[in-house]
Amino acid sequence: MRTVEEIVSSVFGVERDTVDDNSSPASVEGWDSMGHVNLVAALEQAFNVSIDIDDVMEMGDVQKIKKILLAYGVRS
Amino acid sequence: MKDWMEKLGDLVREGSREELEKVPELQSLLEILGQNLIGAGRLGEATNLVKTANHQGLRLSGSVYRQLAQAQVRSDDATSAEATILELLKRDAEDVEAQRFLYRLFRDSGRMTRAHAALNRLVELDPSGGTATFAHRERGKLDEMSGQPVRIAILSSYVLDPLVPFLDVECRRAGLTPAFYVAPFNQYTQEILNPSSGLYSFGPEIVFVALDLEDLFPAVRGVPPVDELAKGRDEIRGTITTLVRELSSRSKSLIVVHELTFAGSSPHGVLDNRRSDGLSRWTEDLNRDLAEDLGSQAHTFLLPLRQVLSRTAGERGQSRKLYYMARMRHGDAALRQIAHYSMRYLKPLKGLTRKCVVVDLDGTLWGGVVGEVGPEGIQLGPTAPGVEFVDFQEALLNLTKRGILLAVCSKNNPEDVMPVLREHKHMVLREEHLAALRINWRNKAENLADIAEELNIGLDSLVFLDDNPVERELVRQMLPGVLTVELPKDASQYRSTLENLTDFELLALTKEDEQRASQYQANRRRQALERSSASLDAYLHSLEIRAEIARAERHHVTRLVQMLNKTNQFNTTTRRYQAPEIERFVASPDHGVYVLEVADRFGEHGLVGSAIVRRERERWCIDNLLLSCRVMGLSVETVLLKRIYDAARLCDVPQLVGEFIPTAKNGPTADFYQRHGFQLSGDGDGAQSWTLDLRVDRIEDPAWVAVKVSGE
Numbered sequence: 039m040r041t042v043e044e045i046v047s048s049v050f051g052v053e054r055d056t057v058d059d060n061s062s063p064a065s066v067e068g069w070d071s072m073g074h075v076n077l078v079a080a081l082e083q084a085f086n087v088s089i090d091i092d093d094v095m096e097m098g099d100v101q102k103i104k105k106i107l108l109a110y111g112v113r114s
Numbered sequence: 115m116k117d118w119m120e121k122l123g124d125l126v127r128e129g130s131r132e133e134l135e136k137v138p139e140l141q142s143l144l145e146i147l148g149q150n151l152i153g154a155g156r157l158g159e160a161t162n163l164v165k166t167a168n169h170q171g172l173r174l175s176g177s178v179y180r181q182l183a184q185a186q187v188r189s190d191d192a193t194s195a196e197a198t199i200l201e202l203l204k205r206d207a208e209d210v211e212a213q214r215f216l217y218r219l220f221r222d223s224g225r226m227t228r229a230h231a232a233l234n235r236l237v238e239l240d241p242s243g244g245t246a247t248f249a250h251r252e253r254g255k256l257d258e259m260s261g262q263p264v265r266i267a268i269l270s271s272y273v274l275d276p277l278v279p280f281l282d283v284e285c286r287r288a289g290l291t292p293a294f295y296v297a298p299f300n301q302y303t304q305e306i307l308n309p310s311s312g313l314y315s316f317g318p319e320i321v322f323v324a325l326d327l328e329d330l331f332p333a334v335r336g337v338p339p340v341d342e343l344a345k346g347r348d349e350i351r352g353t354i355t356t357l358v359r360e361l362s363s364r365s366k367s368l369i370v371v372h373e374l375t376f377a378g379s380s381p382h383g384v385l386d387n388r389r390s391d392g393l394s395r396w397t398e399d400l401n402r403d404l405a406e407d408l409g410s411q412a413h414t415f416l417l418p419l420r421q422v423l424s425r426t427a428g429e430r431g432q433s434r435k436l437y438y439m440a441r442m443r444h445g446d447a448a449l450r451q452i453a454h455y456s457m458r459y460l461k462p463l464k465g466l467t468r469k470c471v472v473v474d475l476d477g478t479l480w481g482g483v484v485g486e487v488g489p490e491g492i493q494l495g496p497t498a499p500g501v502e503f504v505d506f507q508e509a510l511l512n513l514t515k516r517g518i519l520l521a522v523c524s525k526n527n528p529e530d531v532m533p534v535l536r537e538h539k540h541m542v543l544r545e546e547h548l549a550a551l552r553i554n555w556r557n558k559a560e561n562l563a564d565i566a567e568e569l570n571i572g573l574d575s576l577v578f579l580d581d582n583p584v585e586r587e588l589v590r591q592m593l594p595g596v597l598t599v600e601l602p603k604d605a606s607q608y609r610s611t612l613e614n615l616t617d618f619e620l621l622a623l624t625k626e627d628e629q630r631a632s633q634y635q636a637n638r639r640r641q642a643l644e645r646s647s648a649s650l651d652a653y654l655h656s657l658e659i660r661a662e663i664a665r666a667e668r669h670h671v672t673r674l675v676q677m678l679n680k681t682n683q684f685n686t687t688t689r690r691y692q693a694p695e696i697e698r699f700v701a702s703p704d705h706g707v708y709v710l711e712v713a714d715r716f717g718e719h720g721l722v723g724s725a726i727v728r729r730e731r732e733r734w735c736i737d738n739l740l741l742s743c744r745v746m747g748l749s750v751e752t753v754l755l756k757r758i759y760d761a762a763r764l765c766d767v768p769q770l771v772g773e774f775i776p777t778a779k780n781g782p783t784a785d786f787y788q789r790h791g792f793q794l795s796g797d798g799d800g801a802q803s804w805t806l807d808l809r810v811d812r813i814e815d816p817a818w819v820a821v822k823v824s825g826e
Contacts, residue, residue, distance in 0.1 A: 048210070048211070048244065048245075049242075049244035049245075050244065050248065051214060051244070051245065051248030051251075051252070053184070054211075055184070055557070067251070068247060068248060068251055070767075071440065072247070072275060072276055072440070073244070073247065074445075075276070075436065075439060075440050075442065076242070076243045076244040076247060077244070077245065079445065079446065080244060081240065084419075088435075091438055091439055094439060108702075
């Protein structure tokens with residue numbers, strides 16, 4: 039299974055080893071509001087889940103994404 | 115590093131296959147070894163390991179290669195990093211991350227053409243929205259390629275910005291360099307009505323207008339009564355018609371309005387289509403109104419969004435969530451389809467319509483090899499296997515109805531093939547449908563170049579369909595201008611692959627298009643006559659050419675625009691005017707627009723020439739003069755020039771000036787003015803002017819053409 043870091047890296051086309059728990063829209067090029075929609079679509083597809091909109095809004099960095107995905111039964 | 119690693123490293127270095135094969139879990143151990151070597155900075159050994167593994171047929175995971183390449187970049191050795199990545203791509207051509215890495219290497223070393231090509235390949239490997247967006251963003255950092263520019267504007271009632279990366283991908287694939295303007299969210303009305311809006315200062319060549327039914331008529335989400343529906347329908351029609359009219363009056367762009375779709379389920383359930391207030395019928399009527407209004411103008415179109423979206427049925431549910439989240443209406447799959455379909459407008463707008471499909475025979479038009487199994491043994495008939503080929507042939511034949519030519523290029527013996535073409539009961543395509551035939555054992559690139567020459571069209575007008583990947587690769591490499599289609603292995607996908615191509619669109623269909631196939635047949639008879647004639651002069655006289663020349667009228671505009679945008683060879687300035695400008699020229703007293711129709715003893719060529727003249731007091735300027743390639747070599751261009759010459763003399767104008775802008779393709783026009791007695795009077799900025807003194811010089815019609823002048 040792919041990790042959240044891998045998905046972030048491939049959605050925004052940044053190198054894998056530049057993505058860590060603190061990566062967020064402030065540090066990743068292309069992670070704007072449209073990019074966020076693409077990221078959510080990629081996460082939903084990779085982990086086969088449908089993420090609630092309020093959770094989508096809370097996904098402010100990689101660490102938060104991982105924490106929210108835990109609630110959907112995804113260990114990443 | 116641990117002892118076992120050093121030992122394993124020695125084994126790899128020695129390259130003893132037998133010893134290596136004895137190692138249990140070899141692949142995982144090699145990967146761990148690779149990672150450790152990279153970690154320890156022993157990059158030379160790691161490189162060696164990767165090479166040996168490849169050599170021995172062991173699949174190391176792609177991440178070892180990528181980590182190695184990254185380490186090589188960090189140690190300032192981009193050349194080795196590139197070699198490592200290419201090694202990985204050689205093994206696994208579809209490794210997206212490797213492709214992305216390769217792109218970065220090209221970008222960082224300033225190799226722009228290769229960087230653009232690497233991005234093209236990347237979006238092909240990963241068609242997701244994320245990667246399309248990445249590619250679009252990166253293009254902004256690269257120097258532009260020399261592709262033909264195109265200016266695209268998008269007006270929408272919802273968030274349609276994410277369409278841009280997908281359209282960018284499609285444009286680049288077609289060799290276009292696009293510039294985009296996306297009007298601020300839901301401000302389409304202001305953008306259209308305000309003459310100093312961003313839209314107009316951008317100066318678009320094409321405007322897509324995408325409005326959502328729910329935004330125009332929110333009541334559609336409820337259960338609107340019949341009278342409210344009727345009122346809504348009128349209002350929506352009025353709104354869109356007004357917007358399009360205002361937009362047309364301020365911009366000469368092509369306007370493409372998206373159909374209105376109703377994304378929800380009808381509140382009436384299965385009863386919907388039997389009720390007078392049913393929503394499906396209402397939507398249908400509404401779109402028919404729009405089709406009618408937009409269809410009455412040459413430059414306004416209705417994009418069949420419902421048909422486009424039907425290819426992405428699975429995504430409908432997702433799209434509502436996107437709306438709640440981001441005021442978007444379409445997900446990735448839908449956007450990809452919309453972008454793909456949009457090219458059907460963009461390509462003809464930019465003169466990229468292809469004119470001829472060249473097909474292979476064995477394995478392409480029928481199953482099996484006719485030279486081996488004979489005409490009765492091939493797969494072609496009403497049941498499978500065979501029906502898929504009949505279906506494919508029908509789709510090819512359909513293309514000829516809009517003027518696309520068909521030709522055959524096959525490695526075969528003519529005596530094996532001709533009986534199939536002439537007599538096989540289930541062949542749909544017959545000899546008479548084919549504009550050219552090359553059945554021989556020469557290489558296909560030569561044959562294709564030959565066909566282009568025979569039909570007098572450019573190589574970039576050809577589409578090549580062949581089931582053999584080796585032939586395809588040959589043609590791709592030798593003739594990159596030809597569109598070589600990646601035909602799927604499964605013949606039941608042939609028809610949809612053909613129908614999915616966006617390269618055969620015309621923005622208007624003319625009489626000439628419908629007759630083209632039979633005109634080429636007449637051409638073959640003409641060539642037979644040419645071969646039997648004693649001299650060129652005798653041949654030209656025996657053709658019994660008749661030319662009719664007239665001032666253009668409104669009903670000529672469609673064909674004129676088509677010729678202006680398609681003609682490359684005999685075209686003095688290649689100025690690509692669109693319908694509104696031509697209509698203005700036709701109506702204006704400062705311009706003369708002439709049209710030339712030609713016929714001969716074998717049939718009519720139709721409207722095949724035109725000239726646009728700017729009439730100034732002291733001189734007339736020939737802004738553009740063009741001739742369809744079908745009638746090149748008959749001297750009928752002289753008839754056009756003679757007509758302008760006569761009119762100018764009649765008006766006592768002292769000078770006639772011909773403008774000439776050389777392009778890669780209009781070589782046949784280069785000496786046009788010179789051989790009619792014009793003197794070069796200006797040359798600069800890529801344009802020449804040639805002048806004829808009307809008080810002295812004369813122009814005569816060719817002796818073998820019977821000229822009829824009508825009008826004026």
